[in-house]
Amino acid sequence: MVSKTIMCPKCKSHMKIEGNPGEKINVTCSNCNTKGFFTFPEEKHASKKETDSFAIEVNGLTKIFKDLKAVNNLSFKVRKGEIFGLLGPNGAGKTTTIKAILSLIHANSGKIKINEFDIKEEGIKARESVGYLPERVAFYPNLTPLQTMHFFCELWGVDKSVAKPLIKEVGLEDAIGRKVGNFSKGMVQLLGVAQVMIGKPPVYILDEPMGGLDARWVKTIREKIKMLNEEGATILFSSHILSEVENICDRVAIINKGKLIAKDTVENLNKYLKIKPRLEITIKDLDGKVHNVIKDLKVIETVDAKDNKLFVTCESSFRSQVITKLEEAGLKIDNIKTIEPSLEDAFVKLIERDM
Numbered sequence: 001m002v003s004k005t006i007m008c009p010k011c012k013s014h015m016k017i018e019g020n021p022g023e024k025i026n027v028t029c030s031n032c033n034t035k036g037f038f039t040f041p042e043e044k045h046a047s048k049k050e051t052d053s054f055a056i057e058v059n060g061l062t063k064i065f066k067d068l069k070a071v072n073n074l075s076f077k078v079r080k081g082e083i084f085g086l087l088g089p090n091g092a093g094k095t096t097t098i099k100a101i102l103s104l105i106h107a108n109s110g111k112i113k114i115n116e117f118d119i120k121e122e123g124i125k126a127r128e129s130v131g132y133l134p135e136r137v138a139f140y141p142n143l144t145p146l147q148t149m150h151f152f153c154e155l156w157g158v159d160k161s162v163a164k165p166l167i168k169e170v171g172l173e174d175a176i177g178r179k180v181g182n183f184s185k186g187m188v189q190l191l192g193v194a195q196v197m198i199g200k201p202p203v204y205i206l207d208e209p210m211g212g213l214d215a216r217w218v219k220t221i222r223e224k225i226k227m228l229n230e231e232g233a234t235i236l237f238s239s240h241i242l243s244e245v246e247n248i249c250d251r252v253a254i255i256n257k258g259k260l261i262a263k264d265t266v267e268n269l270n271k272y273l274k275i276k277p278r279l280e281i282t283i284k285d286l287d288g289k290v291h292n293v294i295k296d297l298k299v300i301e302t303v304d305a306k307d308n309k310l311f312v313t314c315e316s317s318f319r320s321q322v323i324t325k326l327e328e329a330g331l332k333i334d335n336i337k338t339i340e341p342s343l344e345d346a347f348v349k350l351i352e353r354d355m
Ligand SMILES: Nc1ncnc2c1ncn2[C@@H]1O[C@H](COP(=O)(O)OP(=O)(O)OP(=O)(O)O)[C@@H](O)[C@H]1O
Pocket: 065, 068, 070, 088, 089, 090, 091, 092, 093, 094, 095, 096, 097, 135, 240
């Protein structure tokens, strides 16, 4: 069973539907009651893995600022139809890489292609298929969001009728008549997301698209990214907040100090780093304490306590031994849960290893 967010073609509102790959279902818009049907695509990931055509190819990219190597011989390829996450801590070189892909800065060395067009030899063709959301979005402060969107529609020769639905899609309809100069940082970011979607480009490059947004809008942007990808777009986006990219990226490249330190699916990263699932044991009256009985157990690799929860990492064959020890020490176990490793765990381990 897969879930999808689809847009009503009439009122442009979004709804979540569920079904199996290849299944055709009847859909009624909960907002305007428009009826239609939707066919779930066949398994997408299988076909993505099979494709050998790339939307973005970065080969041996190096960028030096005075004596600082911001990007150091970086190579990665983004497949067509893929959501690719460029991850790394602050200052890792994400924005520099993105700017080099878009020829906004001059790289010292390296070869970059967008949709098979070399950015140096066929720069215009390479860039015309890309929608770019910069890290720091800036608009004319005296314009309203609608005027701003109309301005960009004119610039790119797109019909202005797309402006209002896009403003609604990012949740800015209540601010449609206000001046952008009075917008909060998050609101400007949302307008940036609406603006980048104007021409429905086949490739999106988004530099920290969720930066500065609260949890509700992070969810909205994640859903937008998923929706654009389901419509066929390739998306490269950067982030230093791992929870933002988890579960939506097909693959991730992790960079640190300008160098690639890993590139794979989140699942494979966890596998080869041998990050084990953690046990979350809820214990009555634990009060955030790690008992000596646990500290002394050699089979435990990491242990941590918060409030009434104890977090333990160990080989799965030793789990029952841990539980027995806790019970023998007279602790009352209310619940035991297994937490699967996250991208956060992989990221921390990789950065530590790189240091
Ligand atoms: N124009 C510039 N001149 C000098 N140094 C720069 C310039 N732009 C970036 N840098 C440096 O290059 C390094 C990489 O910066 P970059 O902005 O690419 O990092 P980032 O991964 O995008 O970080 P963040 O998550 O904070 O946005 C940093 O040390 C930064 O100070």
